[in-house]
Amino acid sequence: MLTKLAGGRLFDPANGRHGEVADLWLRDDRIAADPGPGATPDAVHDVTGKVVMAGAIDIHSHIAGGKVNLARLLMGEEHDRHRFAGHACGHDGIGGDRIGGGSGIATPSTHTTGARYIEMGFTAAFEPAMLGSNARHAHLEMSDIPYIDTGGYLVLGNDDFLLDLIATNAGQAAVNDYVAWMLTATQSLAVKVVNPGGINAFKFNARSLDLDEAGPHYGVTPRSVLTTLARAVYELGLPHPLHVHGCNLGVPGNVATTLDTIQAASGLPMHMTHIQFHSYDTAGDRKFSSGAAALAEAVNRTPTLSVDIGQVMFGQTVTASADTMAQRHTAPLAHPRKWLAMDIECDAGCGVVPFRYRDTSYVNALQWAIGLELFLLLDDPWRVFLTTDHPNGAPFTFYPELIRLLMDRDYRLAKLAELHPDAPAHTTLGSIAREYTLAEIAIMTRAAPARILGLADRGHLAPGASADVTVYSDVPDRRAMFERPDLVFKGGRLVVRDGVLVAMAQGCTHVVRPGYDDLIERRIARHFDERLGLPIKHFRIQDAEIRHGAGPQLHPCQRREVP
Amino acid sequence: MSFHPDILCPFCGLGCGDIGIDRDPSGIAPRPSGCPQADRLFRRSLAVPTDARLGGAAISMDDAIAEAVRLLEASCAPLIAGLAADVDGVLAALSLAERVGATVDHERSDALFRNLSVLRRFGWSVTTLAELRNRCDLVLVVGPDPAAAFPRLWERWVVPEPAFVAGKGRSVVFLGGDPLPETVRCLGGRTETNGMDTGAETDLATLVGRLRTALAGRSRDGDPMAASMAALAARLRSARYAVVVWAAGLFEGPQPDLIVEGLVRLIRTVDGTTRCAGLPLSGADNLIGANQACGWRTGFPLRTGFDGGGPLHDPDRFDWRRRLRDADVTLWISAFRPETPPLATGGSIIMLAPPETTVAREPALFIPVGTPGIDHPGDVFRADSVVALHAGALIDRGLPSVAEVIGRMLAALGRTARTREVAGC
Numbered sequence: 011m012l013t014k015l016a017g018g019r020l021f022d023p024a025n026g027r028h029g030e031v032a033d034l035w036l037r038d039d040r041i042a043a044d045p046g047p048g049a050t051p052d053a054v055h056d057v058t059g060k061v062v063m064a065g066a067i068d069i070h071s072h073i074a075g076g077k078v079n080l081a082r083l084l085m086g087e088e089h090d091r092h093r094f095a096g097h098a099c100g101h102d103g104i105g106g107d108r109i110g111g112g113s114g115i116a117t118p119s120t121h122t123t124g125a126r127y128i129e130m131g132f133t134a135a136f137e138p139a140m141l142g143s144n145a146r147h148a149h150l151e152m153s154d155i156p157y158i159d160t161g162g163y164l165v166l167g168n169d170d171f172l173l174d175l176i177a178t179n180a181g182q183a184a185v186n187d188y189v190a191w192m193l194t195a196t197q198s199l200a201v202k203v204v205n206p207g208g209i210n211a212f213k214f215n216a217r218s219l220d221l222d223e224a225g226p227h228y229g230v231t232p233r234s235v236l237t238t239l240a241r242a243v244y245e246l247g248l249p250h251p252l253h254v255h256g257c258n259l260g261v262p263g264n265v266a267t268t269l270d271t272i273q274a275a276s277g278l279p280m281h282m283t284h285i286q287f288h289s290y291d292t293a294g295d296r297k298f299s300s301g302a303a304a305l306a307e308a309v310n311r312t313p314t315l316s317v318d319i320g321q322v323m324f325g326q327t328v329t330a331s332a333d334t335m336a337q338r339h340t341a342p343l344a345h346p347r348k349w350l351a352m353d354i355e356c357d358a359g360c361g362v363v364p365f366r367y368r369d370t371s372y373v374n375a376l377q378w379a380i381g382l383e384l385f386l387l388l389d390d391p392w393r394v395f396l397t398t399d400h401p402n403g404a405p406f407t408f409y410p411e412l413i414r415l416l417m418d419r420d421y422r423l424a425k426l427a428e429l430h431p432d433a434p435a436h437t438t439l440g441s442i443a444r445e446y447t448l449a450e451i452a453i454m455t456r457a458a459p460a461r462i463l464g465l466a467d468r469g470h471l472a473p474g475a476s477a478d479v480t481v482y483s484d485v486p487d488r489r490a491m492f493e494r495p496d497l498v499f500k501g502g503r504l505v506v507r508d509g510v511l512v513a514m515a516q517g518c519t520h521v522v523r524p525g526y527d528d529l530i531e532r533r534i535a536r537h538f539d540e541r542l543g544l545p546i547k548h549f550r551i552q553d554a555e556i557r558h559g560a561g562p563q564l565h566p567c568q569r570r571e572v573p
Numbered sequence: 574m575s576f577h578p579d580i581l582c583p584f585c586g587l588g589c590g591d592i593g594i595d596r597d598p599s600g601i602a603p604r605p606s607g608c609p610q611a612d613r614l615f616r617r618s619l620a621v622p623t624d625a626r627l628g629g630a631a632i633s634m635d636d637a638i639a640e641a642v643r644l645l646e647a648s649c650a651p652l653i654a655g656l657a658a659d660v661d662g663v664l665a666a667l668s669l670a671e672r673v674g675a676t677v678d679h680e681r682s683d684a685l686f687r688n689l690s691v692l693r694r695f696g697w698s699v700t701t702l703a704e705l706r707n708r709c710d711l712v713l714v715v716g717p718d719p720a721a722a723f724p725r726l727w728e729r730w731v732v733p734e735p736a737f738v739a740g741k742g743r744s745v746v747f748l749g750g751d752p753l754p755e756t757v758r759c760l761g762g763r764t765e766t767n768g769m770d771t772g773a774e775t776d777l778a779t780l781v782g783r784l785r786t787a788l789a790g791r792s793r794d795g796d797p798m799a800a801s802m803a804a805l806a807a808r809l810r811s812a813r814y815a816v817v818v819w820a821a822g823l824f825e826g827p828q829p830d831l832i833v834e835g836l837v838r839l840i841r842t843v844d845g846t847t848r849c850a851g852l853p854l855s856g857a858d859n860l861i862g863a864n865q866a867c868g869w870r871t872g873f874p875l876r877t878g879f880d881g882g883g884p885l886h887d888p889d890r891f892d893w894r895r896r897l898r899d900a901d902v903t904l905w906i907s908a909f910r911p912e913t914p915p916l917a918t919g920g921s922i923i924m925l926a927p928p929e930t931t932v933a934r935e936p937a938l939f940i941p942v943g944t945p946g947i948d949h950p951g952d953v954f955r956a957d958s959v960v961a962l963h964a965g966a967l968i969d970r971g972l973p974s975v976a977e978v979i980g981r982m983l984a985a986l987g988r989t990a991r992t993r994e995v996a997g998c
Contacts, residue, residue: 076959079868086693086886089872093883096671111671111883113872119884120869143701146961150660150952151869170707170736213708214737215813215848227737348696353850354959355703356736362696541736542703543729545579548590548962555952555963558661 011502012037014051018062018481021452024460024470028449034062036477039501043473053504055497057481063452064469065133065478065500067459070253070283070318071400073123073155074137075148075162077330077360080350081401082117084362085328087346089113094122099511107514109156116327116401124156126407128506131480131495134159134459134468134517135406138202138253138283139332141165143355145196146551152519153557157500159468159478159517161199163253164192165332167235168209170356171537176238177228182245187530189242190523195550197521197562199463200250201243202283204332205257206235209359212335219335221257221270232257233274240278246524247568249464251279251316256288259336263292265301272308272315281462284320284399285309286381298373299436300380306387309394316462317388318395321381321412322374323404328364331402337361356541367404375433377403379426385416386442391453392461414489416446448484464565465520477502519556524567582611583659583946583964584909586856586956587702587723587730594967601947601967608724614910617947621928623971626939637940638978641923642985644902644938648920651675652900654893655907655925656875657858659951660961662975663866666906669979672986676878678893679863680907680914684822684855686888689864689874690830697837700816700850701957702729707736708848711812712745713805715836716777718753719820719854723956726818726854727759738813746805749780750823774798777824781835788842814848822855856956858909859945865954865961908942908975925975943972 013036019029035042035051072078082089096111112119118126127135140148140162152160166172166189175185189201207230208219214226221232240252256271258264268288272280282288291301309315326345331337334351338361341349345366352360367374381403388394396413400406415422419442426434434440446454460469467475481497498506500515531546538546553561580592585608592611593604603615625637632640645651653670656663656679670677679685691697705712712731720726727745735743745752746765757764774780786792787802788809809815817840821833836851843849855861864875871877873886876893889895897903901920907913911929916922922936927944945951946964951974954961 074869079865080692082868082872083689083693083874084696086873090886093872093885095881095883096879110668110870111879112870113884117872119872122872141959143703144959144961146952146963147865147954147959150866150961154664154869213704213814213848344696348694350692350696351698351850352959353700353704353708355701356707357703540733541707543706543733544588544960545590547579548581548588552963 012042012045012049012051013502014054015057015062015479015481016054018057018060020471021061021063021448022471023449023453024457025472034471034479036479036499036502039477041471041473041475041477057497059484060496061448061482061484062471063480063482064456064471064475065480065498066131066455067469068127068132068135068397068406069395069459069463070138070397071135071406072137072139072330072402073135073400074151074160075140076144077139077332077362078117079151080360081328081330081362082114082119084348084350084364085114085117088115088326096121100513109511109514115407116405120151120154121156124158125511128157128498128500129509129511130407130409130493131482131498132158133478133500136160136199136463137162139163139165139204140196140198141332141354141358142169142192142196143357145198146555149197149519149551149556157505157515157517159520161520162196163200163202164196164198165202165204165358166192167203167206167239168358170210170541171534173207173210173228173230173235176230176234182238182241184530185238186242186245187526188534189239190246190526191530191534194523194526197519197551197556199520199522199565200248200253201239202253202255203236203239204255204358205259205335206232208232208257208335209332212359213353217335217338219257221267221274236271236274237278240275240280244278245570247570248522248524249565249567250462251281253281253283255283255333259287259333260340262290262298265289265291265305268305269308272312275314277314279314281316283318284397284402285317286320286322286377286384286403289380289384294436296372298376300376300383300438302380302383302387303438306384310389316393316395318397319381319384320397320399320403322367322377323398323408323411324367324369324374324378325404326364326366327401327404328362329402330360330362332358332360334359334361337363340365369429372430372432375429376436378429379433379437379439382415382422383437383439383442386444391450392458394454395459396455410489410492413451413492414487417451417488419443419445463520516557518560519562520565521562522565522567524569577967580967581946581962581964582615583859583951583953584610584614584857585723586861587725588955588960588962589725589729590962596967607728610724615947617929617944617968619968619970621970623928623941625941626935628937629935637938638981638985640938641940642982644921644923645673645904645982646986648673648902650899650901652893652896652903653677653906654897654903655680655905655913656863658863658906658908658975659859659945659953660862660866661951662906662908662979663863664870665976665979665983667867667870669983671879672983674879675904676876676891676896677867678876678891678896679860680893681822681855681857681860682875684820685860685864685875687821687824687829688833688853688855690888691833691837695834695837698840698844698850700852701959702955704850705816705852706730706733708738708814709735709816710738710743711808711815712743713809713815713817714745714747715749715781715817715819717750717820717823718747718756719818719823720753720756721823722820722857723854727756731763732759748784748805749775749777776826777832778826778835781832781839785835785839785842788839809843809849810847812847812849815843816850816852818852818854820854852957854956856954859953861956861958862952862954862961865958905936906975908944925978928972940978941972942975942978943970945974948972949974
């Protein structure tokens with residue numbers, strides 16, 4: 011199958027194209043070079059004047075796994091109100107080409123998740139908090155999400171095994187082997203740390219844990235967990251740096267901890283996630299103000315650092331996190347008033363708290379402003395990513411609105427004026443003139459995510475890349491533009507036309523496998539037998555289990571010499 | 574003859590991964606595992622009839638699929654229940670339910686919904702089996718001994734030395750139920766029933782209420798039960814990590830969900846100052862996996878159907894026992910054990926079950942299927958809901974999986990399928 015997209019403006023920053031007019035060719039599931047005169051494409055789409063980008067990539071979205079499924083249960087009222095019928099897509103509507111029915115906005119069911127993403131031109135989304143003990147569940151769920159590529163970031167740093175390795179000075183090499191073994195066994199793409207040591211400390215009844223505070227039982231500090239894992243990720247040569255959900259999420263004044271955390275990395279690459287929730291200062295009568303300026307400055311001058319924002323948008327959502335310690339502090343604010351918490355398998359935990367962000371609330375209004383401030387003050391779009399930490403800041407379906415806020419200053423100021431009247435005084439948002447360009451949006455949502463995750467054949471439009479392509483009409487209302495692309499191709503197949511699903515497609519699951527010394531397996535096996543009550547062989551996820559036998563897509567790691 | 578160690582057991586929901594299986598030309602048999610369920614259900618013969626049956630007479634699989642599709646397409650009010658299958662089988666059943674407008678429910682979902690109704694309106698604070706094993710210094714068992722449904726619960730998750738409990742180890746206190754004799758043997762000195770003076774009171778809701786009153790420091794003096802409840806409350810408060818264990822399926826009496834809610838509130842109270850978490854157990858025959866898969870596919874728990882507007886959940890109306898009465902066609906799925914409950918219905922039954930299954934009344938159509946973890950690999954969830962396990966295949970009897978059989982039905986449904994009002998006719 012040869013497809014020609016004729017005459018579009020290509021926004022392909024990975025290949026230095028910022029709106030140049032060119033034809034784009036797709037052959038089967040790949041982008042192809044121009045086959046030259048005489049080629050007879052099977053399909054030609056005239057996209058003259060349209061904006062052509064690679065499929066967008068969401069690097070941090072809670073779309074699958076135990077906590078998401080629990081959140082669905084807790085969000086029953088919303089699911090009752092938002093039900094979607096299944097339907098055939100396209101002429102071949104029977105058999106495989108059918109999108110299943112579903113429900114929900116903040117915690118959409120699997121087919122609904124895939125549909126909402128692809129309708130917006132997203133062709134990949136990554137589950138950023140996969141617990142080892144829950145990995146098989148997460149994979150089962152991810153393989154039931156149609157259209158988009160997925161992958162999971164393995165949560166480490168509160169597991170008793172790792173804390174024991176650190177506490178007993180087992181050495182960096184042993185940690186590296188353990189991390190590599192776990193990545194392999196759980197079919198993961200990256201490593202995430204959530205409130206390093208804090209979730210574990212909470213199991214020993216510690217209700218808070220600062221960066222340099224020794225945790226109970228192991229006497230290990232969050233700083234030491236963080237640096238040990240950051241080093242492991244670096245030395246194993248994983249494409250994605252350690253994905254860090256820091257200490258003190260949501261606590262006023264936590265920007266100081268966040269700045270300390272940047273220092274703690276001391277040059278090791280690190281990705282700090284949903285930094286909006288970690289950018290709070292304590293100025294003003296309410297002891298809650300924006301720390302965005304200081305944080306943005308620190309990020310701007312630290313080239314080894316990348317961030318995503320975790321933008322808050324107003325309305326009902328649900329917060330779902332492995333950070334049981336933080337979620338216990340949030341629980342009294344639950345709306346509706348119900349929440350759940352779980353300690354999990356000497357591994358981590360999960361807390362789910364429904365939440366309604368209100369523009370009439372000073373705190374929520376400021377959270378909204380802080381997120382935007384960060385977006386606009388961070389000057390390198392290659393190191394900042396568009397996220398709402400779905401569903402924690404807002405459902406991912408708010409991305410088009412968020413893009414408009416970034417690209418349209420007048421619109422932004424008008425929205426700022428609608429907020430709680432005291433909020434603007436505690437943020438610099440009103441004074442920021444910057445508007446994101448289409449090229450910058452293409453970097454932030456395509457080229458940069460692919461690069462930071464090591465997905466060489468995603469996020470760009472050069473020959474050989476996966477034929478994941480989105481075509482938009484260039485209209486001034488950027489929300490309308492990004493909400494409803496004209497065309498979306500997944501793996502070369504036209505799946506969305508004018509906002510309507512016209513065919514079915516399946517994505518793939520991305521993983522890394524850095525390799526390890528087999529010796530570590532004996533120690534891990536003993537841990538499984540003695541602590542977890544499960545022979546190690548039942549824990550490992552085989553390739554055949556991924557996507558009904560299709561197996562994962564492997565990405566290379568570049569091991570670095572250990573000094 | 575060959576021996577296969579460390580086989581995963583898919584039956585009760587504890588996910589034991591240490592079953593030893595002997596295989597010879599006649600079939601498979603388990604080495605004694607200490608679990609009556611595993612010892613019985615892993616025993617399978619290779620010499621079983623693998624024919625489908627229509628009205629008791631053998632027919633080909635092709636004809637069986639065609640007949641199933643004919644029945645389902647003609648049905649006004651189909652029900653897909655039993656739902657005892659691996660995750661793939663459940664997902665296939667959900668796809669089929671959507672196509673024919675059926676409601677779905679699991680045979681054993683009663684126990685689950687006693688817990689879910691509390692989770693959905695109130696939330697909860699719970700833990701998992703490995704946390705119980707390693708962190709818990711005080712186990713409070715509420716109601717009948719869960720070992721009746723989870724035979725190796727104590728042996729595997731409470732008898733092993735906890736990793737993080739200093740001092741004199743842990744205690745197991747039974748409230749409102751007596752430990753089974755096997756449990757007493759297994760737990761030895763850890764068990765405590767003495768000193769729990771609950772008088773003649775046997776109503777669990779009352780007992781839980783009394784304990785909550787004691788925790789709140791509001792016990793009435795002179796109440797014969799007050800002293801022991803105050804003592805138990807004090808122990809919960811002084812424990813480092815107490816786990817409250819219950820098997821709601823074993824609760825008797827009206828409104829068992831109110832007992833669960835009382836327990837969740839009790840746990841929240843204790844957990845405010847020290848650590849305390851619940852362990853609500855339910856989950857045989859991949860009940861939890863069925864609920865998880867239904868949750869991610871539809872956004873709702875089990876007892877969900879499909880109408881023109883999408884999935885629709887109703888925990889009362891779509892209880893399979895109620896739906897069975899008005900369903901004109903029931904697809905009954907029971908892949909794990911060769912037995913079925915009595916199915917009182919005036920409608921036709923299509924049964925997907927192991928070939929050894931004994932039926933009280935021959936169903937309209939019987940299609941033999943393999944058991945996940947015996948005839949084919951399959952994913953099942955553990956009772957604590959976090960851990961999913963991949964059970965392997967032990968023998969090849971030429972039996973298809975539930976997912977394969979339903980996949981063929983879906984393919985055969987063709988273009989005529991339509992969506993109907995749920996349970997409407």
